[in-house]
Amino acid sequence: MSVATQDTAVSTGRITRTFIYLILLLFALFYLLPLYVMGINSVKPLSEITGGNMMSLPNEWTLDPWRSAWSTAQIGVQATGLKPYFLTSILMVVPAVAISTILGAINGYILTKWRFKGDTIIFGLMLFSCFIPFQIVLIPMARVLGMLGLAGSVPGLILVHVVYGLGFSTLYFRNYYAAFPTELVRAAQIDGAGFFRIFWRIMLPVSGPIAVVCVIWQFTNIWNDFLFGASFGGTTQPMTVALNNLVQSSTGVKEYNVHFAAAILAAIPTLIVYIVAGRYFVRGLMAGSVKG
Amino acid sequence: MASASEADFRTRLQDWLPKLVLAPSVAVTLFFVYGFILFTVVLSFTSSKMLPSWDFVGFSNYVRLFSLPHWHVALKNIAIFATLYIVICTAIGLMLAIFLDQKIRGEGVLRPIYLYPMALSFIVTGTAWKWFLDPGIGLEHVMHQWGWESFSFTWIKSNSMAIYTIVIAAVWQSSGFVMAMFLAGLRGIDNEILKAAQIDGASNWQLYRRIVIPLLRPAFLSAFVILAHLAIKSYDLVIALTGGGPGRATEMPATFMYSYTFTRKEMGVGASSxxxxxxTIAAIMIPYLYSELKEKKE
Incomplete structure (x- = not known):
C-alpha cells in the first residue's frame, strides 16, 4: 500500500476550507507541543522551569542539562549519565536488527518461492507471534536466559529481540517476495541455479526497498523496547530503562531540564531514522498492519 | 554435464534444502513462543510463588485472580483505556486524513508532523507528558502564569482521572499513524465513483457518509486490530507516565502481571493474568489473521 499523490475529486467551499486549515494547524500544534516543551526546557537552568514558565524561551541558554544527562546524571546508584546505556543500546540493536532481517529475508524467500505443504500454517504461527502480549513469555524467558548464562547480558537481549522480531521480518519479506514473479525463479532453476544462488543473485538484488523498511521497523522497535530491557537487562540496561530510572528516581531534587535532555537523547536515533527515511517508516507501519 | 545419479541427488538436495534452512526459525518460534506459552499456561495451574513449582492446584489461581481488587481495577482501566484510545484515535485519524485529502497546501509538511510521535518510544512519550501535565510545573502552572489563576488541571494526580491522561498521551502517540492508514485508503478510492455521485447531486457530507467511509472498511478493520492489540499490551506508557499510580489507580493487566510475578512473588497468579x-488478544487476532491468510490464497 503506498501513499499515492492523487487527491480526491471532492471540492469544498471557501469557509469550509478555512475551517479545515484551522483544524489541521491546531492538530499540528498538538503534535508539536510536547517536542517543543522538551526541547525548550532542556536548554534552561532548573530555576527557570520551577520558577518560570514551561512555554517561554529561556532567558539564559545553557547546555549543562545535556552534559549532565549524557555523562554525570545519577542513574540507579551510579552517576554515569546515559552514555554507557546508549552504548548498550547500540551494541544490542545493531546485531539484533542484522540477524532478524537476514533470517526474515531467507524465510520470506522459502515461504514464497519454495512452497511446501503446510507452509501457510508455519507462516501463520510466525505471524501470530508478532502480536502476543510478551507477558506470556516473561517467566520462562527469564529462566531460559538464566540457564544459558545470558541473563543480564547484551547477548541475552540480542537473542530475545531476534526471537520476537523474526515474525515481523518474515512477514515483510514474504509479502514483498510474493509479488515477485516465480517464473523467473523456475527459469533460473532450469538453468541449473541452486537454492542459495537464486537467493543471492536474483532475490537479494531486488530486495533493497523492503530491506530498508524491515531494518527501520526492527531498529525502531528494538531501540524503543522497554519491557524486555527492564526484565532481562539486569545491570546492562538499554536507554529506555535508564531514562525511566532517571525520571522516576525519588532521591534529590527533580532536575526537569536534565530529564528532558535525556528524553531527547533517547529519542534522537529513531527520530533521525524517521527524518531521513520517513517514507520507508510509513511503509513499514502499513505493511505491519495491512497484511498483504 | 553431471551424471544421472548425481543430478538426481542434486534435485533431492534442492528439495529438502529450503526446509532445512527454514527449520531453525521454525524451531525457535515453536520453542520460544509456543513452548513458552504452554509453560506459562501450565504454571498458571500450579501454586508457584517466587519460583515455579509443579504442585497443581487447578483453577484456584484464576479464582484468586478474579477475587483481587487490583485485577478488577486493571480490567476496568483497560476497558476505559482501550475503548477511548481506539475510538479517539480512529476519529482523529479519519478526520485528519479526510481533511488532508482536500488538496491541502503544505500536506508534505503536515503529514510528517502528525506522524513523528510514532517514532518515539512510550517511555519518551510518557516522560514528556508526565511533566507537561504535572500541575506544579506543567500546563496548570503555565496557565496561572499567563493570568488564568483559577485554571486547574490535576488529572494526573487524581485517582479517578489519571487513566484519562494515559489516553491523552497514547492518542498523541498513535493517532497520526491511523491518519496515515486512512489517507492511504482514501488515495486508493477511484475518483470516478465520486464524480458519478456528484453528478447525481450528492452533497459532500453524503458523499463521505454513503460512499467514502463504507469503502474504507478494510482500513477501519486494520486500525481496530492494531490499536486493540497495542492497548492490551500497553505497559511502558503506564510505567513512564503514572507508574501505575496514584496508588494503584492506573493499574493495567500488563502492569498487574509484572508486579504480581516479579515484585509480589505470586507467579501462579501472574501467569494466570x-x-x-x-x-483476549487471540480472540481479536486469530479471526483477523485467518481471514487475511485465506484471502491471500485465492
Missing part, C-alpha cells in the same frame, strides 16, 4: 491477556 498473562493467560487472560493472551486469550
Amino acid at each position: 498473562a493467560v487472560i491477556m493472551l486469550m
Whole structure:
C-alpha cells in the first residue's frame, strides 16, 4: 500500500476550507507541543522551569542539562549519565536488527518461492507471534536466559529481540517476495541455479526497498523496547530503562531540564531514522498492519 | 554435464534444502513462543510463588485472580483505556486524513508532523507528558502564569482521572499513524465513483457518509486490530507516565502481571493474568489473521 499523490475529486467551499486549515494547524500544534516543551526546557537552568514558565524561551541558554544527562546524571546508584546505556543500546540493536532481517529475508524467500505443504500454517504461527502480549513469555524467558548464562547480558537481549522480531521480518519479506514473479525463479532453476544462488543473485538484488523498511521497523522497535530491557537487562540496561530510572528516581531534587535532555537523547536515533527515511517508516507501519 | 545419479541427488538436495534452512526459525518460534506459552499456561495451574513449582492446584489461581481488587481495577482501566484510545484515535485519524485529502497546501509538511510521535518510544512519550501535565510545573502552572489563576488541571494526580491522561498521551502517540492508514485508503478510492455521485447531486457530507467511509472498511478493520492489540499490551506508557499510580489507580493487566510475578512473588497468579491477556488478544487476532491468510490464497 503506498501513499499515492492523487487527491480526491471532492471540492469544498471557501469557509469550509478555512475551517479545515484551522483544524489541521491546531492538530499540528498538538503534535508539536510536547517536542517543543522538551526541547525548550532542556536548554534552561532548573530555576527557570520551577520558577518560570514551561512555554517561554529561556532567558539564559545553557547546555549543562545535556552534559549532565549524557555523562554525570545519577542513574540507579551510579552517576554515569546515559552514555554507557546508549552504548548498550547500540551494541544490542545493531546485531539484533542484522540477524532478524537476514533470517526474515531467507524465510520470506522459502515461504514464497519454495512452497511446501503446510507452509501457510508455519507462516501463520510466525505471524501470530508478532502480536502476543510478551507477558506470556516473561517467566520462562527469564529462566531460559538464566540457564544459558545470558541473563543480564547484551547477548541475552540480542537473542530475545531476534526471537520476537523474526515474525515481523518474515512477514515483510514474504509479502514483498510474493509479488515477485516465480517464473523467473523456475527459469533460473532450469538453468541449473541452486537454492542459495537464486537467493543471492536474483532475490537479494531486488530486495533493497523492503530491506530498508524491515531494518527501520526492527531498529525502531528494538531501540524503543522497554519491557524486555527492564526484565532481562539486569545491570546492562538499554536507554529506555535508564531514562525511566532517571525520571522516576525519588532521591534529590527533580532536575526537569536534565530529564528532558535525556528524553531527547533517547529519542534522537529513531527520530533521525524517521527524518531521513520517513517514507520507508510509513511503509513499514502499513505493511505491519495491512497484511498483504 | 553431471551424471544421472548425481543430478538426481542434486534435485533431492534442492528439495529438502529450503526446509532445512527454514527449520531453525521454525524451531525457535515453536520453542520460544509456543513452548513458552504452554509453560506459562501450565504454571498458571500450579501454586508457584517466587519460583515455579509443579504442585497443581487447578483453577484456584484464576479464582484468586478474579477475587483481587487490583485485577478488577486493571480490567476496568483497560476497558476505559482501550475503548477511548481506539475510538479517539480512529476519529482523529479519519478526520485528519479526510481533511488532508482536500488538496491541502503544505500536506508534505503536515503529514510528517502528525506522524513523528510514532517514532518515539512510550517511555519518551510518557516522560514528556508526565511533566507537561504535572500541575506544579506543567500546563496548570503555565496557565496561572499567563493570568488564568483559577485554571486547574490535576488529572494526573487524581485517582479517578489519571487513566484519562494515559489516553491523552497514547492518542498523541498513535493517532497520526491511523491518519496515515486512512489517507492511504482514501488515495486508493477511484475518483470516478465520486464524480458519478456528484453528478447525481450528492452533497459532500453524503458523499463521505454513503460512499467514502463504507469503502474504507478494510482500513477501519486494520486500525481496530492494531490499536486493540497495542492497548492490551500497553505497559511502558503506564510505567513512564503514572507508574501505575496514584496508588494503584492506573493499574493495567500488563502492569498487574509484572508486579504480581516479579515484585509480589505470586507467579501462579501472574501467569494466570498473562493467560487472560493472551486469550483476549487471540480472540481479536486469530479471526483477523485467518481471514487475511485465506484471502491471500485465492
